[in-house]
Every structure is written in structure tokens, then in C-alpha cells.
Amino acid sequence: YQRRVHGGQRNSRDSLIGRKMEASLGDLKESAEDDAYRKFSFKVEDVQGPQCLTQFDGMSLTTDKLRSLVRKWHSLIEAYVDVKTTDGYTVRLFAIGFTRRRPNQRRTTSYAQSSQVKLIRKKMIELMQKEGSSVTSMN
Numbered sequence: 857y858q859r860r861v862h863g864g865q866r867n868s869r870d871s872l873i874g875r876k877m878e879a880s881l882g883d884l885k886e887s888a889e890d891d892a893y894r895k896f897s898f899k900v901e902d903v904q905g906p907q908c909l910t911q912f913d914g915m916s917l918t919t920d921k922l923r924s925l926v927r928k929w930h931s932l933i934e935a936y937v938d939v940k941t942t943d944g945y946t947v948r949l950f951a952i953g954f955t956r957r958r959p960n961q962r963r964t965t966s967y968a969q970s971s972q973v974k975l976i977r978k979k980m981i982e983l984m985q986k987e988g989s990s991v992t993s994m995n
Contacts, residue, residue: 893921935980939988
């Protein structure tokens with residue numbers, strides 16, 4: 857099938873290649889309604905007949921899930937790192953962490969000091985580099 861685009865010919869195949877699409881884990885997996893807050897992004901690499909061959913492009917959480925994790929009177933700690941997998945792909949990993957109340961804590965707030973946040977972020981990055989560099993992109 858071809859259609860006219862600004863004076864030239866263009867295949868519908870060409871308009872599909874490079875397109876990004878999103879799907880939740882609940883859509884991709886049977887009986888995974890509990891994991892529907894995870895959104896996966898795919899990029900169309902090739903078209904073979906009625907099927908689009910895709911490449912994984914990223915994962916994110918839905919905004920309602922992120923907002924449910926964030927709480928008042930707690931510190932939010934975010935970290936990211938670029939990791940090279942064993943098969944040569946470079947992947948950017950993100951992590952999010954929160955402080956929590958200790959048992960028998962009297963204070964209403966559970967904030968972390970900036971020096972503690974830096975140490976926690978450093979440890980998060982260390983763990984992500986260690987775990988991310990030991991896997992292949994297909995695992």
C-alpha cells in the first residue's frame with residue numbers, strides 16, 4: 857500500500873518504522889493486573905507483513921503509582937547511572953528510595969540529612985552498576 861505524501865510516494869511500512877508504542881505489564885502478561893502500573897515502551901525496528909518487530913525502549917511507572925509512593929514527612933532519594941551490559945548495550949537505570957520511620961520513633965518527620973542522602977545515593981549507584989553490568993539486555 858502506498859500513499860502520496862507531499863509530492864512523493866511513501867509506504868505505510870516507512871511510516872511505522874521508528875514509531876514508539878507503550879503497553880502496561882498487565883496488557884502483556886496474563887493475570888498481571890497487580891503489575892499494571894509498569895509501562896513498557898517499544899520502538900518499531902522492522903515490519904514483516906502484518907507484524908511489527910520491536911525493540912525494548914524503556915520502562916516507567918504510572919504517575920498514580922509514583923504519587924502513591926511519595927509520602928509527607930519522609931525524604932525522597934533518586935539516583936541514576938548509565939551501565940554497559942555484558943552484551944554491549946548501554947542502559948540508563950533509575951532508582952528511587954525513601955526514608956522510613958524507625959521502631960519507637962517519637963519525631964513526626966523522618967528526613968535524612970544531606971550528607972546521609974549523598975551516602976545513600978552513592979550506595980544506590982554502586983548497587984545499580986554492580987547488578988546492571990552483570991546481565992545481558994535480553995534477561
